Structures are given as C-alpha cells and as structure tokens.
Amino acid sequence: MLESHQYLRQFSIKPSVQRSAVMHFLLNNRIHPTIDEIFMALSPTMPTLSKTTVYNTMDLFVEKGAVQVLAIDEKNARYDVDISAHGHFFCKGCAKVYDIFDLKPEMFQLPVNEKFKIHAVESS
Amino acid sequence: MLESHQYLRQFSIKPSVQRSAVMHFLLNNRIHPTIDEIFMALSPTMPTLSKTTVYNTMDLFVEKGAVQVLAIDEKNARYDVDISAHGHFFCKGCAKVYDIFDLKPEMFQLPVNEKFKIHAVESS
DNA sequence: GTTTTTAATTGAAATGATTACAAAGATAAT
DNA sequence: ATTATCTTTGTAATCATTTCAATTAAAAAC
Known part of the structure; x- marks a missing residue:
C-alpha cells in the first residue's frame, strides 16, 4: 500500500485512501479488470467505497497516464x-484478456501522411 | 441492390427488403458504421425501418460471417x-475507424499451447 | 389462390454500463 | 481553528443494447 502511494506520485496523482487502494489492487492483480471487478474486490475491506469513486479514479488514472483503458471487451471497459x-x-471462452508482448511498432503501417495525426495506437 | 441480394445468399442469409438495404449500405459505405449511423442513413428512404431491425440484422450478419464487429470504439459497436x-x-480526433491492411498472422505470437483455444484474433 | 404455418419486423419496455450532479466528508491553506 | 478546495458518495439521468410480445410479411400446404 505504501508502494501504491509512491507509485501514484510518479504520475502526479495526489494519493487518497481510495486511490491507493485501487492502485494497489491494479499492481497486484494484473487481470485487466473491469470497473465492477475492481469494486467487488475492494468493497469487502472498504465498505464505504462507491462505484462512482472507482469510475472517477480510473478516469483520473487514464488521464494521468498511469493506466490504459482497453476497448477489446465489448461489454465493459477494462x-x-x-x-x-x-x-x-x-478469450471469448473464459472472457479474459491476455497480453501479447511481441508486438513491434513496425507492425503498424499507418498512413501518417494523411490529414490526421496519430495520438495513440492500440492493438487491443 | 440486386447485388446485395446475391451477396447475402453467399452467406446463406435469406434476403429481405431490410437486410438487402442494410447490406447495400455497408457495401457502398465502408465507414465502419455504428448501428445508429446505419439507421440514420436508411430511415429517410425507409421510414418504417426500426432500429431493432438494424440490431437484429447486424447480429445475423455477424453470426453468418458476412460482417465483423469491431470493439475498437468504446462508445459504440462498429x-x-x-x-x-x-x-x-x-482516430480520436475525427472519431473514425481506419483500416490497416499490412498486418500479418505472424505478428501475433499467441500462447496457443495453453489451456484455451483461439477462436479468432482481432487487431481492432 | 386462399389458408395455414413459419419467419421477420416493429415499437415499447427492461437492462446494464456509464455519466452528471449536488450534498457530505476529508484535506490543505490561511 | 476556520475557511477554502478537493474527494467521495449516492441518486438520478443518459445512452447503447436486449428482451419481448404483437403485427406484418413470406413460404408452405392445401
């Protein structure tokens, strides 16, 4: 939990009890969780936690670049x-997201010469 | 429209006025449309069209393998x-989906030796 | 070609994830 | 300690998608 505290600071995120708890969960459970999974995991030990806070927290984390949001699951953000x-x-069978660590930038032949500029590429 | 009729048959989809109209739109407007975009495009010339029909039709097309659904846009299925x-x-700027035609199967190093079997790979 | 059966379309209501908002609580500054 | 600012919370609103039952259209049987 101390680690999460420090970790958040690296991304200029002011720590709070809730934010540290969420980040602690993310760092120790690399399961590409949904909002609901995060909420369900934390609410037993944090009964006052609101799902809205999880939404707010994740939005902030994404905005600060501490986490990335995946659109790969049609049902929920991960x-x-x-x-x-x-x-x-x-995997549609187990409804879980798995990493592919072998992707290389050259794999994407983007039309960068066109009228838009690429902000980010997601292979998710 | 005749073409769409024939096209549907190739995928064992029984053509109907609505289905042919939707497929005709898809074949002639390769903009990776949302349900709403399809509905909005067709409803002027097809006032009785229901959005539910567009949903049903797209589900059927996907099931029959005539179209693929993309989860790349967090807001809507495309x-x-x-x-x-x-x-x-x-592109988050123009909120449009662009194709990348240079991807090759080898680009994905999937852990096929594990306990799940790959049904499909989407780079979307 | 009319009747019967089956399939497709439709609109309204239900669901489920996400967002908006305003009040309550906590933290930081004075 | 007090005031101001930021965070959390719960409720209500929104929006995409699904469910469902009724209507309409198409196909099959007669």
Whole structure:
C-alpha cells in the first residue's frame, strides 16, 4: 500500500485512501479488470467505497497516464496498469484478456501522411 | 441492390427488403458504421425501418460471417463488411475507424499451447 | 389462390454500463 | 481553528443494447 502511494506520485496523482487502494489492487492483480471487478474486490475491506469513486479514479488514472483503458471487451471497459506498448487478445471462452508482448511498432503501417495525426495506437 | 441480394445468399442469409438495404449500405459505405449511423442513413428512404431491425440484422450478419464487429470504439459497436484479416485504428480526433491492411498472422505470437483455444484474433 | 404455418419486423419496455450532479466528508491553506 | 478546495458518495439521468410480445410479411400446404 505504501508502494501504491509512491507509485501514484510518479504520475502526479495526489494519493487518497481510495486511490491507493485501487492502485494497489491494479499492481497486484494484473487481470485487466473491469470497473465492477475492481469494486467487488475492494468493497469487502472498504465498505464505504462507491462505484462512482472507482469510475472517477480510473478516469483520473487514464488521464494521468498511469493506466490504459482497453476497448477489446465489448461489454465493459477494462484497465491495464502496464502502460508499455503491448497487445491484447480476448478469450471469448473464459472472457479474459491476455497480453501479447511481441508486438513491434513496425507492425503498424499507418498512413501518417494523411490529414490526421496519430495520438495513440492500440492493438487491443 | 440486386447485388446485395446475391451477396447475402453467399452467406446463406435469406434476403429481405431490410437486410438487402442494410447490406447495400455497408457495401457502398465502408465507414465502419455504428448501428445508429446505419439507421440514420436508411430511415429517410425507409421510414418504417426500426432500429431493432438494424440490431437484429447486424447480429445475423455477424453470426453468418458476412460482417465483423469491431470493439475498437468504446462508445459504440462498429461493423465492417470487409471480413478479410486486417487491422484498424481509431482516430480520436475525427472519431473514425481506419483500416490497416499490412498486418500479418505472424505478428501475433499467441500462447496457443495453453489451456484455451483461439477462436479468432482481432487487431481492432 | 386462399389458408395455414413459419419467419421477420416493429415499437415499447427492461437492462446494464456509464455519466452528471449536488450534498457530505476529508484535506490543505490561511 | 476556520475557511477554502478537493474527494467521495449516492441518486438520478443518459445512452447503447436486449428482451419481448404483437403485427406484418413470406413460404408452405392445401
């Protein structure tokens, strides 16, 4: 939990009890969780936690670049504390997201010469 | 429209006025449209069309393998009549999906030796 | 070609994830 | 200690999607 505190500071995120708890969970459970999974995991030991806070917290984390949001699961947004450039695939059988760490930038032949500029590439 | 009729049959989809109209739109507007975009485009010339029909139709098309559904846009499901293996990227500026045709199967180093079997790989 | 059966379409209501908002609580500054 | 600012919380609103039952259209049987 101390670690999470420090970790948040690295991304200029002011720590709070809730934020540290959420980050602690993310760092120790790399399961690309949904909002609900995060909420369900924390609420037993944090009965006052609100799901809205989880939404707010994750929005902040994404905005500050501490986590990335995946759109790979049509049903729910999923989050990844691993912000390195890597891919994902979604197993429809077990409904889980798995990492693909072998992707290389050259794999994407983007039309960068066109009228838009690339902000980010997600292989999710 | 005649073409769409024939096209649907190739995927064992029984054509109807609505289905042909939707497929005709998809074949001639390769913009990876949302349900709403399809509905909005067709309803002027098809006032009785229901949005539920568009949902039903797209579900059927996906099930029959005539189109693929993309999860790349967090807000809405998007559909692509191009069922060939290719990638996509989503421009947050213009909120449009673009194709990436240079992806190759080898780009994905999947852990096929594990306990799940891969049904499909989407780079979207 | 009319009747019967089956399938497709439709609109309204239900669901479920996410967002908006305003009040309550906690933290930081004075 | 007091005031101001930021965070958390619960409720209500929103929006995409699904469910469902009724209507309409199409296909099959006669």
